[in-house]
Amino acid sequence: MNVNGLFTFLDGLAANNDKLWFDANRDTYQQHRKEFILFVDRFIQEASVQDSRLVNLVASKSIFRINRDIRFSTNKNPYKTNFGMNLNISGSKEEFLGYYLHLEPGKSFFAMGAYMPASARLAAIRQEIDYSQQEFLRIVESPSVSSTFGQMGGSVLSSAPRGYAKDHPLIAYLKHKDFILEKQLSDNELNSAGLLDNLVNLVAVGKPFMDFLLRASAS
Secondary structure (H helix, E strand, O other): OOHHHHHHHHHHHHHOOOHHHHHHOHHHHHHHHHHHHHHHHHHHHHHOOOOHHHOOOOHHHOEOOOEOOOOOOOOOOOEOOOEEEEEEOOOOOOOEEEEEEEEOOOOEEEEEEEEOOOHHHHHHHHHHHHHOHHHHHHHHOOHHHHHHHOOOEOOEOOOOOOOOOOOOOOHHHHOEOOEEEEEEEOHHHHOOOOHHHHHHHHHHHHHHHHHHHHHHHHO
């Protein structure tokens, strides 16, 4: 994947976010899209060794459209200025639990976890954290996870969720509405020959976290 070329295209699109410019550069976009699909396909194949739940996902169905939905937005720019990969292993089309790659000049990142889970899944994850406190802490505060991703991210409640005491020992985690591990990616990292291996390694490091979230959801 030619990340430098992709970012040159995205920089141009950010500066000229209109149909006239996009139509004039449509062939360039299509070439980068094809390269990205091939990259995502390779990622699925290699990451499936670490997480077999990825094996049946299709690369072409796991990337975002470049067109923005502007119907209800004050931002009327018609095109996104990033490429994205969305590998959902939740078993639900309505909510996301899986792996995500965001490519944008100076703003790229790789993430995994549960984003805006539905109320039933959110309650199940909180319950599993409460029931398996030490296991959860061993996962999210392990040296490998902490050094790779830092602290668990995602939006949080301003107070304790219903049914949990405000002095619960894991209240900081139970207040989460999303459960996300995220790693920022520099432009230099994205242009390295080892990019694919690095992303697959992130899956390996974060898999116990994903296993925990999916086990909670299934219980």
